[in-house]
Amino acid sequence: MFPISNIKVAIIAGYEATSQQICDQLTALWGAYITFIPMAAGRYEESMAQDVDLILVSSHIIFTRSSPAVINKRTEVQIIGRTLSKAGWEKIKNLPDGNYMVVNDERDSAVETISLIYELGLRNVNLLPCYPDVPELPKAAIAITPGERSYVPSHIEHVIDLGERVVDISTMVEMLTRFHLLNHETTLILNEYAKNIVSRSQGLQATMQGLIHTKNLFEETLNMVQDGVVTYDERGKITFLNKVAEEILALPFSRVANRDIRLVLREMRIDTSFLDKDLQNQLITIRSQNILVNNMKILSRGNVAEGVITFKIAKEVEELELKLRTQLRTNGHTARFHFSDIVTNSPLMKRLVSRAQRMAPNDLGVLILGENGTGKELFAHSLHNASLRANFPFVAVNCSALPESLLETELFGYEDGAFTGAKKGGKPGLFEQAHRGTIFLDEIGDISPHLQTRLLRVVQQKEIIKVGGTKVLPVDVRVIAATNRNLVTMMKEDKFREDLYYRLKVLQIEVPPLRERKEDIPYLVQHFLKKKKVLAELPEPIMAAITQYQWPGNIRELENTIEYLSIMNEGDLQIEDLPFSIGDSINQAASTSEKTAPLIETNDSSGQKLVPADYAELDVERLLLELILEAKIKGLHTGRKNLIKLARERGILLTESLIRKQVDLLREKGLVNVQIGRAGCQLTTRGYAYIKNQEQED
Structure with a gap:
């Protein structure tokens, strides 16, 4: 049973006897909760001084008869519904x-x-x-x-x-709800009472059950909310605490029900100034915990402002924010590679990987230098995955791929209405999305001076300001940057900020080009072949040519070459199928003086060894004209395949790319005509004369 309450309700009827009769009915049911005071309408004026919480009037007629001046305007009035x-x-x-x-x-x-x-x-x-x-x-x-x-x-x-006549059940439900007394115990009393009366309409009983169900659903819903919720009425009396609020305050609702909210909080040594106004997310301390408190007023019946307080444990808010940011990893913000994915047999690269592994666990910035295609992004991913931030987002952005204005909004985000077409509510930037993780700024040397200044603030202060905003937002991000440009030269030319450069290069990794670690080429080729699942290995002559090539595009070019060979493979790969000039490869590798012509062994049964045409001491233009003439005499098409075959018979290695380049030169000189299709090219009159003159000179 609830303790006897100090709630007072006046009952006004036309006659004192009627008022007493109603009072007796209600006291028999609710005397343990409410004190009922009988009053006759004609004598109510004498009792106005009584402090009551509610006035029950026996009928609309009595209410009309009692002047508004007689009934205290500050006291709520309810008309009694009566039944049989x-x-x-x-x-x-x-x-x-x-x-x-x-x-x-x-x-x-x-x-x-x-x-x-x-x-x-x-x-x-x-x-x-x-x-x-x-x-x-x-x-x-x-x-x-x-x-x-x-x-x-x-x-x-x-x-x-x-x-x-007896008081109708709808009147009781409304009265109990008004005083927040509708609970399991009072519901049992109502159900028992309802068995002995006639409902005034078919829907009133359902209405009562609906009110009870709605109240229970309301309380159950608030108990499922992760925030603490406290409600209080216009007098400041506490009307509800959910379970989270009970835990935060360490007080059960039964101990504070109908007590003054200010008094309860002051007893706990909590500053109550936040109750004086609507506010959001004010930090207070409750029982040595940092709590974010919100207070708002809600207009209830009669335009009376009741209050709702919500409590959030600050630590839980931070953990929730961290969880949400971490979930961004499932949206693509994740590092895919590890140090174990770096394929190398080079002592130089092994030392570099070892250095990078020692850099990974700390939070210092890293600047990765190297030519295009050397694997800078692979190192960035690996650094993140080997760091203490591995379980948090890894956000990569190519700074050269976006115009300045778009890159700025992507990096820092923007506020609502920051510019025409801005998304409603604004948008978080990549730095926010990388919170507690790593952001990889590729091609850092291509950003504008304006963005360099904004980036310096992030690196130095660990805080950002959104585009169109004024609020400073702290971010916890490790910055890894990469570039193929010479930042030292750019600093001397005032194209890159010196302070930003030294902030970025606290730790530095310089990835060597592939031509400086050729011992890695066979391992990389085997790795890419296995990845494509097309060839077990390359023919030896092709492998030799690939090893001699200088790879200006580095590993990316090598991977593309293997991709090309996989597509072109019909079971008989030849040197001529390579997408680059072997002669160019050899000329790049050898010195400009006293070159020794290497022999390229064919991969057919003949075991023939060939000399690259552009390396041999011969006139390539004259050779091509002679081959075209020979093909004509033999009745062959003069396409590139046949010209390559005729050259091989002379012990000379020609590639399609070299033939294509030389034929274009011969056409410009008017020595050949190029036809569409397999017919290839034909000698012009000038071409025939050129060959004849060369033979006479010999």
Whole structure:
């Protein structure tokens, strides 16, 4: 049982006896919770000084009769709904058609009783009001009265006494809800009471159950919320605490129900100044915990402002934010490579990887230098995955791929309305998305001076300001930058900030080009072949040519070459199928003086060794003209394949790329005509004359 409450309710009726009757009914049910005070309408003015929480008026007529000046405007008023007991209803529900007088102590009460009987469903009878000093007695042989038998005319022999009208259940539900007393115990009392009365309409019982269900659902919902929730009424009395609020305050709701919110908080030595206004996310301390508190006013019935307080444990907010940021990893912000993915047999590269592994665990910035295609991004991914930030986002952005304005909004985000077309609500930048993780700024040497200044603030202060915003946001991000440009030269030319350069290169990695670690080429080729699942290995002549090539595009070019060979492979790969000039490869590798012509062994059964055409001491233009003429004499098409075959018969290695380049030169000189398709090219008159003149000179 709840303890006796200090809630006071005044009951006003036309007569003191009626008021006492209603008071007795309600006290029998709710006396443990509420104190009921009976008052007659005519005498209420004398009792205005009484401090009551609610006024119950027996009818609309009595309320109208009591001037608004008499009833305290600050006190809420509720009209009592009254009904019949089931025993009284059983006496009249099956009455036959006819006239019946309804007798009560006054006209208004008689009219109300008639309305009630009609409302309950007895509509086949004609009910006539009868009361003291009625101008004319109704013509009826039977009288119906709600416990007012003494007012029945003496000539009436048949009287149906319905018993006293009782308070309807809807009035009780509204009253209990108003004082937040609708709970499991009071619901049981209501259910038992409902068994003995007649509902005024078919829907009132359902309405009561609906109100109870809504209240229970409301409380259950608030108990599922992760924030602490406290509600209080317009007087500052606490009306609800959810379970989280009970845990934060270390107080059960039963101990603080209907107590003053300010008094309760002051007892806990909590500053109550936040209750004076609406506010959001103010930091306070409760029981040695940092708590974010929100306070807001909500207009309830009668435009009365009730209050809602929410508590959030600051540490849990930070953990939730961290969890949300971490989930970004599933949206592509994740590092894919590890140091174990770096394929190398080079002592130089092995030392570099070892150095990078020692750099990984700390939070210092890293600057990665190297030509395009050397694997700078592979090192950036590996550094992140070997760091203490591995479980958090890895955000990579190519600074040269976006114009300055777009790169700025991508990096720093923007506020709502920052520019035309800005997304409503703004957008977080990549630095925010990389919080607690790593951001990789590729091609850092291509950013503008303006962005260099903004980037310096992030690296130095670990904070950002969104585009169009003024709020400073702290970010915890490790910055890894990479470039193929010479930043030292750019600093001397005032194209790159010196302070930013030294902030970025606290740790530095310089990835060597592939030509400086050729021992890695066979391992890389084997890795890419395995990845493509096309060839087990390359023919030896092709492998030799690949090893001699200088690879200006580094590993990226090598991977593309293997991709090309995989597509072109028909089971008989030849040197000529390589997408680069072997002669160019050899000329790049050898010195410009006293070159020794290497022999390239074919991969057919002949074991023939060939000399590259552009390396051999011969006139390549004359060779091509002679081959075209030879093909013509033999009745062959003069396409590149046939020219390569004829050159091989002379021990000379020609590639398609070299033939294509030389044929273009011969056409410009007017020595050949190039035809579409397999026909290839034909000698012109000048071409024939050129060959003849060369033979005469020999």
